[in-house]
Amino acid sequence: MKPYFILAGLFSLACAAWGIDAAPAVPTEASAADAEFHDPFATESSPSQPRIKVSDPLEPMNRAFYRFNDKLYCWVLRPVAKGYRTIAPTPVRNGIGRMFDNIKFPVRFVNNLLEAHFAGTGIETARFVVNSTVGVAGFFDPAAHWKLKAHPTDFDKTLAVYRLPSGIYLNWPIFGPSSVRGTFGLAGDTLLNPCWYIKNPWVSGGIAGVDRVNATSLKLEDYDTFRKGTLDPYVALRSAYFENRADAVKK
């Protein structure tokens, strides 16, 4: 347990240096079992440090939209996806999911380029060429067998790479968890999605709907596990959103 005390000591020094008043006293040897758990891998230097609070001034609105999305999922999306799952076998649904990913190639191409991630740009281009032809419009993924692994990215990540802060949390109806930056990211990705340029709004809307239902059908139980395993699903989703984005940006 020695390293723990050294770190605790270092932490108290760091606190003093930063003028942070850590509310609970830094544990001494006698009260080690009482102390907060020290996690050397945590992103915060210590759990007792005043947390970098997620900014959510619109929480009442966001919570209302969360409830709306929850009902939308339970009453519409899940039954539709369940019905669709009984008609379409898993390999077909996986293939359709890959086709939608393949169509969104410009999103990954442009954003990898903007992030100066040229290897990603090249690999994504090669994947698009191979999978659109040999892979039958992206239904199969032969490129993966040639060690060409997908390099997913998005405009939110690009904006993060350019050091734009995420801003306040926004939980949109239908679209779900986002932030100010995430909303711009979503808008940018939509403009890079070829389906957006289909003139007939019913057709483009329908395609987006099929995309969503297909994706949902592939992870139907996930949301139920999430609901079962969370005590405040709204907070859990918000926390997970920022964690997952931070992780995506790191890569």
Add this chain to the structure above:
Amino acid sequence: MKTIPFLIALLFFAFLPAARAESPLQEIKATTEKVLALLRNPALQGDAKISERRQLVRAEMDTRFAWEDSARACLGRHWIKRTPAERTEFIKLFSEFLKDTYSEKIATYYSDLEKVDYQGEKIVDGGYASVKILLTTKAKVDHPVEYRMEKTTSGDDWKVYDVVIEGISLVKNYRDQFDAIIAKSNYEGLIQEIKSKHPAASAVPAK
């Protein structure tokens, strides 16, 4: 001359106890393979065996997870304010809650698994380790998982206190939820919330 191999053998055995502490990665591998084997056991298939299967997964979770420190980490700054009895109750409640939620999930997810890639481990401060594995489903979807582990006080085993999936730390996620619930009501409110989510937990004696 016969004594030399004997001495070498003796030396070898003398060092054995020290070498017995497996690496964190080996521990994760052993547990994962064990769970996969029991889920693939033909004798444990079907809905009739669901509770038996769940029981076995729970037992594996019990041997590999450091429930006490996991619960402590999730309670964060609120841990200090709790009495020893409250802590004992919380550890029990929370671990039961996690096992209930995830034992069957693990069973269904692992049955859909094609490959496990044990990528590597990183040990910091001597007593903590991060183990990264990559799970690939039959649909060829990759799920990166990171186990955060600590060396047990006896020093011969590694136990998991946090699981990070797609960058989302289980401990951090629960800590944020518990923080929010305690801020809105109080610690008692949190306990009630866990109990209401987990009916069997009410049977846990609140010492």
